[in-house]
Amino acid sequence: MTTIENTDFFSMDRRTFLKVVGAIGASAFLGVHHTDITKALEISKTKIIWIHGAECTGCSESLLDAGNPDIVQAIQKLNVDVVYHETLLAQQGIFVDGKPAGTSELNSEILLDEAIEEGDYILVVEGAVANGPNGTGKYCMYGERTFKEIFKKAASNATFIMAVGMCATYGGINAADSEIVDMTDFRGVAFQRVDPSKGMLTELGIEKPVINIAGCPAHPDWILLTLAAVILGKIQLNDLDSILDKYKRPLVFFPEDITLHENCPRRGYYDKGIFDTEFSGDACLWKLGCKGPYTHSDCALRRWNGSVNMCTQAGSPCISCCEPGFFDNGAPFYQEAEDKTILSGLNMDNAAKIGIGAAAVGVAAHAARRILFDNNNEKEEEK
Amino acid sequence: MTRVVVDPLTRIEGHLRLSTEVNENGVITDAQSSGMLFRGFERILVNRDPRDAARITQRVCGVCPTSHAMASGNALDDLFGIADQIPKDALVARNIIQGLNMIASHATHIYVLWLPDIVNPAYRDVLATIGETGNALWKELLYRFAPISYRIDGVSIPPGKAYVNAIKEKKRLQEAIAIIAGKMPHQMSSILGGVTYRPNVADIGKLASYYYEVMDFVDSSTLGVDHGTWLHNTFQASSPQNAVKFVVEHLQELVDKSLLSNDFSHSAGWGDVELLAAFGCELIGETLLGLPASLKLDRTGGYDSNSSVGFLTYGVYYDVENGDGYDPLEFGKTGFQKAAFITNSLEHQKFDHRNVTEEISHSFYTGEDNLHPFDGVTEPVIDADEINYSGNDQSKYSWMKAPRYKGVPCEVGPLARMIAMEEPLTMGLIKSFTDNGYSAANTFTRMVARVQEMLIISEQLRKWITSDLDPNGRFSVPADLNMAKDSQGIGLWEAPRGALGHWVKTGSDSKITNYQMVVPTTWNSSPRDKNGIPGPIEQALIGTKVSAVENLLGIDNSNPTGIYHAARSYDPCIACAVHTIDLTKENGRNKRVFDIV
Numbered sequence A: 001m002t003t004i005e006n007t008d009f010f011s012m013d014r015r016t017f018l019k020v021v022g023a024i025g026a027s028a029f030l031g032v033h034h035t036d037i038t039k040a041l042e043i044s045k046t047k048i049i050w051i052h053g054a055e056c057t058g059c060s061e062s063l064l065d066a067g068n069p070d071i072v073q074a075i076q077k078l079n080v081d082v083v084y085h086e087t088l089l090a091q092q093g094i095f096v097d098g099k100p101a102g103t104s105e106l107n108s109e110i111l112l113d114e115a116i117e118e119g120d121y122i123l124v125v126e127g128a129v130a131n132g133p134n135g136t137g138k139y140c141m142y143g144e145r146t147f148k149e150i151f152k153k154a155a156s157n158a159t160f161i162m163a164v165g166m167c168a169t170y171g172g173i174n175a176a177d178s179e180i181v182d183m184t185d186f187r188g189v190a191f192q193r194v195d196p197s198k199g200m201l202t203e204l205g206i207e208k209p210v211i212n213i214a215g216c217p218a219h220p221d222w223i224l225l226t227l228a229a230v231i232l233g234k235i236q237l238n239d240l241d242s243i244l245d246k247y248k249r250p251l252v253f254f255p256e257d258i259t260l261h262e263n264c265p266r267r268g269y270y271d272k273g274i275f276d277t278e279f280s281g282d283a284c285l286w287k288l289g290c291k292g293p294y295t296h297s298d299c300a301l302r303r304w305n306g307s308v309n310m311c312t313q314a315g316s317p318c319i320s321c322c323e324p325g326f327f328d329n330g331a332p333f334y335q336e337a338e339d340k341t342i343l344s345g346l347n348m349d350n351a352a353k354i355g356i357g358a359a360a361v362g363v364a365a366h367a368a369r370r371i372l373f374d375n376n377n378e379k380e381e382e383k
Numbered sequence B: 001m002t003r004v005v006v007d008p009l010t011r012i013e014g015h016l017r018l019s020t021e022v023n024e025n026g027v028i029t030d031a032q033s034s035g036m037l038f039r040g041f042e043r044i045l046v047n048r049d050p051r052d053a054a055r056i057t058q059r060v061c062g063v064c065p066t067s068h069a070m071a072s073g074n075a076l077d078d079l080f081g082i083a084d085q086i087p088k089d090a091l092v093a094r095n096i097i098q099g100l101n102m103i104a105s106h107a108t109h110i111y112v113l114w115l116p117d118i119v120n121p122a123y124r125d126v127l128a129t130i131g132e133t134g135n136a137l138w139k140e141l142l143y144r145f146a147p148i149s150y151r152i153d154g155v156s157i158p159p160g161k162a163y164v165n166a167i168k169e170k171k172r173l174q175e176a177i178a179i180i181a182g183k184m185p186h187q188m189s190s191i192l193g194g195v196t197y198r199p200n201v202a203d204i205g206k207l208a209s210y211y212y213e214v215m216d217f218v219d220s221s222t223l224g225v226d227h228g229t230w231l232h233n234t235f236q237a238s239s240p241q242n243a244v245k246f247v248v249e250h251l252q253e254l255v256d257k258s259l260l261s262n263d264f265s266h267s268a269g270w271g272d273v274e275l276l277a278a279f280g281c282e283l284i285g286e287t288l289l290g291l292p293a294s295l296k297l298d299r300t301g302g303y304d305s306n307s308s309v310g311f312l313t314y315g316v317y318y319d320v321e322n323g324d325g326y327d328p329l330e331f332g333k334t335g336f337q338k339a340a341f342i343t344n345s346l347e348h349q350k351f352d353h354r355n356v357t358e359e360i361s362h363s364f365y366t367g368e369d370n371l372h373p374f375d376g377v378t379e380p381v382i383d384a385d386e387i388n389y390s391g392n393d394q395s396k397y398s399w400m401k402a403p404r405y406k407g408v409p410c411e412v413g414p415l416a417r418m419i420a421m422e423e424p425l426t427m428g429l430i431k432s433f434t435d436n437g438y439s440a441a442n443t444f445t446r447m448v449a450r451v452q453e454m455l456i457i458s459e460q461l462r463k464w465i466t467s468d469l470d471p472n473g474r475f476s477v478p479a480d481l482n483m484a485k486d487s488q489g490i491g492l493w494e495a496p497r498g499a500l501g502h503w504v505k506t507g508s509d510s511k512i513t514n515y516q517m518v519v520p521t522t523w524n525s526s527p528r529d530k531n532g533i534p535g536p537i538e539q540a541l542i543g544t545k546v547s548a549v550e551n552l553l554g555i556d557n558s559n560p561t562g563i564y565h566a567a568r569s570y571d572p573c574i575a576c577a578v579h580t581i582d583l584t585k586e587n588g589r590n591k592r593v594f595d596i597v
Helices: A016-031 A034-041 A058-064 A073-076 A108-118 A147-156 A165-170 A200-204 A221-230 A237-241 A267-271 A348-356 A358-375 B042-046 B050-060 B063-080 B088-119 B122-127 B134-144 B161-180 B201-221 B229-235 B240-259 B272-279 B282-288 B414-421 B424-437 B444-468 B518-526 B536-543 B561-568
Strands: A046-052 A080-085 A093-097 A121-126 A162-164 A210-213 B003-006 B018-021 B028-035 B149-150 B153-159 B310-313 B339-340 B354-360 B403-405 B486-495 B500-504 B514-520
Touching: A034 A210, A046 A108, A046 A147, A058 A165, A058 A221, A058 B161, A073 B161, A080 B042, A093 B042, A093 B414, A108 A147, A121 A147, A121 A165, A121 A221, A147 B088, A162 A165, A162 A221, A165 A210, A165 B149, A165 B561, A210 A221, A210 B282, B003 B561, B018 B486, B018 B536, B028 B122, B028 B536, B028 B561, B042 B050, B042 B486, B042 B514, B050 B500, B050 B514, B063 B088, B063 B500, B088 B134, B088 B201, B088 B444, B122 B134, B134 B161, B134 B272, B153 B414, B161 B201, B161 B240, B201 B229, B201 B272, B201 B444, B229 B240, B229 B444, B240 B272, B240 B282, B240 B424, B282 B424, B310 B500, B339 B414, B414 B424, B414 B444, B424 B444, B500 B518, B536 B561
Parallel strands: A046 A080, A046 A121, A121 A162, A162 A210
Antiparallel strands: A093 B003, B003 B018, B018 B028, B149 B153, B310 B339, B354 B403, B486 B500, B500 B514
């Protein structure tokens, strides 16, 4: 694992910084570097506009579950001004006889327009952008306009855009297979499922730097650490390609060459060929449908909710909730991957990777062999 | 007449529009409640492996995902025909997961979503009219309840102490759920057949310590007296009258002590509940305690005396006294919080899910109307020109349907559940209000019921954790996908914000052919039905005065606090409420009548 050789925040280069944030988590990072950050941030406050489209507010909830620091402390430590956030805001949208009433201190929609006008903000998007019906975006509206219009206006003037959670990144549940998916036509910020040509930015002809924080919901560390890295200038917005994968996910949290399976707390059972075939056991969950070997995330190291637990540790198969194409690529969730169409699912790139290279291959193929050999009471000692 | 529209109503989940007519006396005379999002959730479930529904339906709502997982789990247990075998300890674990989320959701609603309205600058001005006491009180309210990013007259106000602590508490409760359910939001443990995780002795110890942390928060913020004392004298009071008497005498003592010193701090005995009960409520504060002013929350969000709005609850939590298994068709007949339909005159009736229908006359759907959820045939409007919110109640104006029980609109949520339990403090308050010409249901009684439920469940939770959960027990039963062939299931449950029902049907390949959810906010925030009867929130808005303290300082349509209090007291959750009922007409096999109960 990464060792932290250089903890001097200012002299740290970008790669070391990313390693450090990846290794030690938001709490430790912001704690260790609090003094440095405070110095760096005396210069300016960073404004954040956070908008909600078609979503469940699970990602905002997840952010409220951020450990140490909690959300209020993080805002203070990073010197962030959350200008607009529909779930937390004191203000309301108020229209009297059709006209926005009052000032930005009481009226959220005046506040939003003024903040967009001023510019110089990070735009955080939670939720997919409705394009339907027929490109009008009227399947999601508030403040007397479509969310598509709000997104267009807010995106146009943003310094950069962070899409948070599966809905904002790839469309999520809104874009999952159904008879009506073409009609509702929900889009992620820069992708629709794995297709970048159908991202809402492309649809609107807007070019902006985008970072995708995947996950259903997004992990609060992923959100806070990415914000910290951008705010502190450790991520260069003109050079995002080097730190993101092709789905614009930060490699530090969603590594291309490591899957959840490799650090799974139940890995020891897998290595011994001990598999659960019923729930509420202790062993490897592969036969119950675990998609951990296909899932590029650091969940198994970082864990969730103050690092108390994570899905496979709690006996639940990983459902691959941070891969583009979720929910279709991981489903059926409780069916062994080998039996199912996961390899011909939506996320073809992922499948290709499993087929041809890198560590993930070894894992999946190994899993298959392991099961096979185990059934024949044979031993295998590779890897 | 002035049209005053709140859009979006913030500090709720999702996008809600409230369009009102306000007359020259500042009274709301007409209201329409509109859900502003269409996602097509139930259509997405069709043709999927039914076992996945307990994961997918959680994505309806990130605030109360556990409730969807539980309702879905019940529907699946029924679908696979194994509900009678679910091990007792799996049921206890599900109860614990739900109980923790219920408390977390209530705490979030009370402190993060609802209380910031109390520090609206309108109340500074109202309280200033009673001099030093009012000013001291205003300072205390700001100190406790200010939200983040808050400014008044250009001055930044730091987030309130209770607000910040409530976020920490909510975070800890989610951690507690994660200990036995992997993560939150969108927990992973409750599945068809039980739960995925067998808690060990250490987990039980940890869960117990979370219970004590919750109680520490309650004792250091929510209440000015020890929670045991409070519950003993209210929830366990010998009569509703005695419960109210305890609260009023307790408050009188505080008032006598503090009106001279103007000390409204927690150390002077003023919990958040005491502050709101004395100074938020006209009947208690002004009439019973003789205070010079109150925020008159009990004058907002009530129903007209001619209103037919009833109260509905499906019941929640498994009755774990009887060992393994439960009956999904008789759910809520026994146990801790029971099912009931209660009429507007507070008459209790036996709940029968066959009386639930959904209407679409004012919803953006086409197709046959007034159907039981299982027979629903509905298509969303696809012509963009028809999606128009600027009209009135003559047209379609919401993505929410209009659920009715025996044709009656129903309020669901903590107040309905407390009435169903005949909780003494709630019943005592209701009697005091109705005796004095107030609506039994109003902003104040809804908030008291929510707090009271949070406390009652905390106590129940301790029992589930420390005496009912056996780490050596069984936590799941296996089920084969074939068992779901040509089947159907019903899952009744309660989300923090009210009655939640899932209905599922499958085909010969065991895949979902129809999935239905009728969710709490669809009940509360319902549009008009075909008879023109408005939904509960619409009725609660009509008659409420638009600005603070019954327009005490004049009518201010640009700061319509009456609308905020009334609507937000239902804890609306819009992502839950907007969905389409699935196509079944293409599949003749599913025409059969759902013949349970």
